[in-house]
Amino acid sequence: xxxxxxxxxxxxxxxxxxxxxxxxxxxxxxxxxxxxxxxxxxxxxxxxxxxxxxxxxxxxxxxxxxxxxxxxxxxxxxxxxxxxxxxxxxxxxxxxxxxxxxxxxxxxxxxxxxxx
Numbered sequence: 001x002x003x004x005x006x007x008x009x010x011x012x013x014x015x016x017x018x019x020x021x022x023x024x025x026x027x028x029x030x031x032x033x034x035x036x037x038x039x040x041x042x043x044x045x046x047x048x049x050x051x052x053x054x055x056x057x058x059x060x061x062x063x064x065x066x067x068x069x070x071x072x073x074x075x076x077x078x079x080x081x082x083x084x085x086x087x088x089x090x091x092x093x094x095x096x097x098x099x100x101x102x103x104x105x106x107x108x109x110x111x112x113x114x115x116x
Contacts, residue, residue: 002026002105004095009110016114017083022095022107024076030099034071034078038091039109048093049080062088085114 008020024031035050035058047060049069057069068081078095095107 002028002031002097002099004097004105004107006093006095006107006110009093009112011113011115012085013116014086014114016085017081018085018112019082020080020093020095020110020112022078024078024095024097027099028076030101031076031097032100034095034097036069036078036080036093037096038089038093038112040088040091045094050096051078082112085112087114090114 003025004022006020006022008018010018012018020036032053033050036048037045038048039045047058049063049067050058051069051071059067066082066084069078071078090113092109092111094109097105
């Protein structure tokens with residue numbers, strides 16, 4: 001089992017920045033990739049950013065160079081630096097990890113609100 005705890009959400013004005021953090025504990029040696037998803041007002045969770053085990057990175061189409069994902073393997077943490085936030089970025093952001101065996105784990109989520 002892997003436990004994921006997010007932090008860093010909050011309120012920010014349009015154009016502002018936030019950094020989300022996610023700390024993993026438990027069976028961290030089994031973690032293959034880690035990333036971030038978000039759940040806006042719509043029904044589906046969407047990919048924000050994922051750092052793959054081979055070092056590759058995938059971003060959601062809406063990111064447009066505004067967000068940067070990074071991972072500290074020694075500390076079992078993943079970060080999401082978000083710049084130029086816009087109201088449409090308002091959502092609950094979830095940390096995700098995928099184990100070597102393909103099992104998904106999710107954090108409890110952290111709320112990001114972008115408004116004037």
